[in-house]
Amino acid sequence: EVQLLESGGGLVQPGGSLRLSCAASGFTFSSYIMSWVRQAPGKGLEWVSAISGSGGSIYYADSGKVRFTISRDNSKNTLYLQMNSLRAEDTAVYYCAKVPSTLGGAAMDVWGQGTTVTVSS
Amino acid sequence: QSVLTQPPSVSAAPGQKVTISCSGSSSNIGNNYVSWYQQLPGTAPKLLIYDNNNRPSGIPDRFSGSKSGTSATLGITGLQTGDEADYYCGTWDSSLSAVVFGGGTKLTVL
Numbered sequence: 001e002v003q004l005l006e007s008g009g010g011l012v013q014p015g016g017s018l019r020l021s022c023a024a025s026g027f028t029f030s031s032y033i034m035s036w037v038r039q040a041p042g043k044g045l046e047w048v049s050a051i052s053g054s055g056g057s058i059y060y061a062d063s064g065k066v067r068f069t070i071s072r073d074n075s076k077n078t079l080y081l082q083m084n085s086l087r088a089e090d091t092a093v094y095y096c097a098k099v100p101s102t103l104g105g106a107a108m109d110v111w112g113q114g115t116t117v118t119v120s121s
Numbered sequence: 122q123s124v125l126t127q128p129p130s131v132s133a134a135p136g137q138k139v140t141i142s143c144s145g146s147s148s149n150i151g152n153n154y155v156s157w158y159q160q161l162p163g164t165a166p167k168l169l170i171y172d173n174n175n176r177p178s179g180i181p182d183r184f185s186g187s188k189s190g191t192s193a194t195l196g197i198t199g200l201q202t203g204d205e206a207d208y209y210c211g212t213w214d215s216s217l218s219a220v221v222f223g224g225g226t227k228l229t230v231l
Contacts, residue, residue: 045166046222106220108156108166
């Protein structure tokens with residue numbers, strides 16, 4: 001069964017850091033682009049970042065371009081999102097998602113259950 | 122303010138048909154494929170339509186997608202109460218070099 005399982009969310013103070021992980025199973029992880037998408041409470045979906053199968057191509061939304069770093073360890077079938085200098089507006093459920101082809105159509109066919117990040121003092 | 126514009130809400134009776142629009146520009150919808158997602162309350166989004174009008178396996182043919190110029194449309198026929206959810210369109214924006222989503226549309230099946 002194809003599955004994505006996020007972890008690493010929690011409560012963090014403004015200015016703090018957090019590293020999210022996404023463990024993949026059931027498919028050849030290294031063959032696929034992977035993405036992070038977040039959803040603030042009561043709000044819509046917001047794309048955060050994406051990384052190619054090899055890790056050689058990386059894309060960020062403007063909201064996280066300086067503060068967030070996406071990476072992957074294909075030997076561990078795991079995707080990461082390092083988030084620094086966190087702000088209250090980063091409070092959201094963070095989902096990892098598998099991209100079946102290219103980012104050109106924004107298609108993401110498998111999603112994790114999400115991990116909640118709360119930035120508050 | 123989302124790059125793609127969707128109506129905040131739509132409603133229809135069980136068994137009826139509804140359409141949800143998604144409006145963009147030449148830098149996104151006009152030159153890229155569109156996807157549609159369904160998000161049931163408290164759950165992760167689910168891919169309904171990809172590449173404008175293709176359904177992943179397991180998605181019933183009650184769901185359809187189309188694109189014309191810089192707009193896309195999701196159609197749902199034979200509405201069921203279980204279709205009550207938030208629906209999002211998404212695509213790539215070539216100017217932003219980013220994936221963009223619509224603000225979402227809440228479907229109510231009366």
